[in-house]
Amino acid sequence: MKHLIECVPNFSEGRDLAKVNALVTAMSGIPGAWVLDSESDADHNRSVVTLAGEPEAVAEAALRGVGAAAELIDLRRHTGAHPRIGAADVVPFVPVEGVSIEGCVSLARRVGQAIWERYRIPVYFYESAATRPERANLEDVRRGQFEGLREQVLRDPDRSPDVGEPRLHPTAGAIAVGARKPLIAFNINLNTNDVSIATKIAQAIRFSSGGLRYVKAMGVNLKTRGLAQVSINLTDFEQTPIHRVFELVKREAERHGCAVAGSEIVGLIPGKALEQTAEYYLQLQNFSSASVFESRLAAARETKPAASPAPEGAFDAAKKNPCLVD
Amino acid sequence: MKHLIECVPNFSEGRDLAKVNALVTAMSGIPGAWVLDSESDADHNRSVVTLAGEPEAVAEAALRGVGAAAELIDLRRHTGAHPRIGAADVVPFVPVEGVSIEGCVSLARRVGQAIWERYRIPVYFYESAATRPERANLEDVRRGQFEGLREQVLRDPDRSPDVGEPRLHPTAGAIAVGARKPLIAFNINLNTNDVSIATKIAQAIRFSSGGLRYVKAMGVNLKTRGLAQVSINLTDFEQTPIHRVFELVKREAERHGCAVAGSEIVGLIPGKALEQTAEYYLQLQNFSSASVFESRLAAARETKPAASPAPEGAFDAAKKNPCLVD
Numbered sequence: 332m333k334h335l336i337e338c339v340p341n342f343s344e345g346r347d348l349a350k351v352n353a354l355v356t357a358m359s360g361i362p363g364a365w366v367l368d369s370e371s372d373a374d375h376n377r378s379v380v381t382l383a384g385e386p387e388a389v390a391e392a393a394l395r396g397v398g399a400a401a402e403l404i405d406l407r408r409h410t411g412a413h414p415r416i417g418a419a420d421v422v423p424f425v426p427v428e429g430v431s432i433e434g435c436v437s438l439a440r441r442v443g444q445a446i447w448e449r450y451r452i453p454v455y456f457y458e459s460a461a462t463r464p465e466r467a468n469l470e471d472v473r474r475g476q477f478e479g480l481r482e483q484v485l486r487d488p489d490r491s492p493d494v495g496e497p498r499l500h501p502t503a504g505a506i507a508v509g510a511r512k513p514l515i516a517f518n519i520n521l522n523t524n525d526v527s528i529a530t531k532i533a534q535a536i537r538f539s540s541g542g543l544r545y546v547k548a549m550g551v552n553l554k555t556r557g558l559a560q561v562s563i564n565l566t567d568f569e570q571t572p573i574h575r576v577f578e579l580v581k582r583e584a585e586r587h588g589c590a591v592a593g594s595e596i597v598g599l600i601p602g603k604a605l606e607q608t609a610e611y612y613l614q615l616q617n618f619s620s621a622s623v624f625e626s627r628l629a630a631a632r633e634t635k636p637a638a639s640p641a642p643e644g645a646f647d648a649a650k651k652n653p654c655l656v657d
Numbered sequence: 658m659k660h661l662i663e664c665v666p667n668f669s670e671g672r673d674l675a676k677v678n679a680l681v682t683a684m685s686g687i688p689g690a691w692v693l694d695s696e697s698d699a700d701h702n703r704s705v706v707t708l709a710g711e712p713e714a715v716a717e718a719a720l721r722g723v724g725a726a727a728e729l730i731d732l733r734r735h736t737g738a739h740p741r742i743g744a745a746d747v748v749p750f751v752p753v754e755g756v757s758i759e760g761c762v763s764l765a766r767r768v769g770q771a772i773w774e775r776y777r778i779p780v781y782f783y784e785s786a787a788t789r790p791e792r793a794n795l796e797d798v799r800r801g802q803f804e805g806l807r808e809q810v811l812r813d814p815d816r817s818p819d820v821g822e823p824r825l826h827p828t829a830g831a832i833a834v835g836a837r838k839p840l841i842a843f844n845i846n847l848n849t850n851d852v853s854i855a856t857k858i859a860q861a862i863r864f865s866s867g868g869l870r871y872v873k874a875m876g877v878n879l880k881t882r883g884l885a886q887v888s889i890n891l892t893d894f895e896q897t898p899i900h901r902v903f904e905l906v907k908r909e910a911e912r913h914g915c916a917v918a919g920s921e922i923v924g925l926i927p928g929k930a931l932e933q934t935a936e937y938y939l940q941l942q943n944f945s946s947a948s949v950f951e952s953r954l955a956a957a958r959e960t961k962p963a964a965s966p967a968p969e970g971a972f973d974a975a976k977k978n979p980c981l982v983d
């Protein structure tokens with residue numbers, strides 16, 4: 332596939348799984364687009380769906396998800412721990428292959444227009460798709476949430492949507508449509524139930540309080556497991572790699588006399604982030620994705636369906652290698 | 658692709674790159690088979706080619722490589738550091754997807770027959786394809802090399818080939834055809850030029866002298882780089898993972914007052930080995946290939962060309978996750 336994007340719509344329903352299934356079904360069956368993953372959380376009352384495929388097909392799938400959410404979800408009766416302004420709350424487009432972030436911005440803009448035209452739900456553009464700097468941050472777009480924004484939008488021009496009339500949809504609210512890099516949601520559990528330690532570590536590592544540039548983090552109390560957790564969003568893993576974040580958390584935990592008990596990926600992680608991690612810990616030199624069997628096979632199959640000669644430069648590179656297979 | 662194998666033929670030519678290119682060309686152009694990699698070493702006077710694709714197509718490519726090697730290489734005039742019995746010296750088949758090791762054994766047996774029928778080169782089966790225990794080890798099959806085996810085969814029935822007459826091909830020798838798991842060739846460089854330390858570490862970690870079960874290792878002197886190297890073949894990375902080998906080398910190096918300066922992969926490494934490594938060092942819980950974006954996309958595209966519903970159990974798994982994306 333030459334042009335490949337990801338889209339991760341978030342919906343304000345995480346308890347009624349029949350409704351979540353209906354949302355997933357609405358986004359399925361479009362040639363060129365696939366539903367890769369769906370995760371729901373009851374406390375947050377929110378679901379995260381991962382779509383991937385060709386840009387136009389993925390955009391259509393996302394649009395249908397937005398329409399289904401407007402039919403199935405009534406925000407006036409929605410409660411949950413997670414901030415939200417819409418039934419379909421956020422719709423970010425993410426470049427994967429053969430598409431730039433600018434390509435995703437222009438796709439986001441067109442999808443925003445289509446959302447208003449089809450469903451009469453107003454749209455705010457965020458992150459790389461933002462039309463003004465103060466809307467780049469999703470937190471700022473969502474300020475006041477559905478209940479607050481519903482009032483403010485009527486009298487404060489600064490809060491007017493980018494597309495549509497300055498009046499929220501009565502039950503579906505508004506939607507933040509954006510373009511961004513792949514996001515890694517990564518949680519690190521500590522061997523303590525003292526959430527204040529997790530909070531201190533989160534403050535130490537996150538950008539907003541002096542930490543690593545592409546890290547957002549907060550301390551969370553995992554009551555059922557009796558553990559404190561550092562919950563992390565990594566917004567650019569190529570600039571701030573996951574292993575550096577992990578090592579920093581480990582070191583900060585030590586300073587408080589505790590240790591990392593384990594960690595978990597929420598949703599999906601790009602293979603490249605795992606390659607980076609292995610490269611770092613194994614101290615690999617001259618390593619690239621071209622050294623990975625599956626990457627090389629995929630490249631060979633894409634470029635030359637029937638045959639491929641030896642890659643250029645392979646012999647030169649090989650001369651350094653003193654040990655041969657078998 | 659439902660049935661996918663790898664084949665890594667080794668040829669006794671690593672200096673005349675025009676001949677190596679001719680070998681690669683002979684193996685190219687077969688629908689369903691791809692040449693992924695080719696590495697040559699002048700000291701060993703040997704080249705390693707990586708083929709992958711559908712079993713029958715890969716077998717045909719390997720056979721053509723064997724034929725081309727018989728035409729281009731005269732073992733009577735071959736010198737090099739690496740032991741060898743044939744112009745095409747070893748031809749191992751490796752299961753990748755939808756094929757068992759038994760499937761590769763039966764393919765190896767058929768290819769062995771075809772080599773004798775087409776080119777009149779006798780064949781020995783090794784590793785999982787061996788017909789008797791004393792031939793499982795490639796080192797034992799290759800004992801005496803071309804020059805010694807050429808004499809012994811005439812009078813010692815124990816050294817008779819598995820296929821063909823007990824007489825080596827006058828210029829192309831014999832071929833070891835096998836089936837085995839993926840092999841990782843992994844070299845670890847030390848920050849010392851004292852090769853005796855590398856040798857001691859190799860002895861400590863390898864199976865043959867009490868170390869880890871699926872590790873072969875030796876100390877090597879990298880004269881041009883002024884470094885000593887522990888050169889490792891990992892014959893089953895799922896049982897003896899690469900990170901455990903690396904950590905053991907690091908610890909043994911410490912004991913000699915030196916450190917790991919870096920490491921390198923020779924040829925290609927399976928993506929799964931890198932995932933295992935990241936999983937270990939990041940202390941990931943409940944991690945599998947299903948958490949990797951590219952794996953999930955490939956699976957979605959293979960099973961349902963146009964659409965795929967959310968994977969079963971995704972919601973259950975998600976309930977444990979307290980932090981949602983965006």
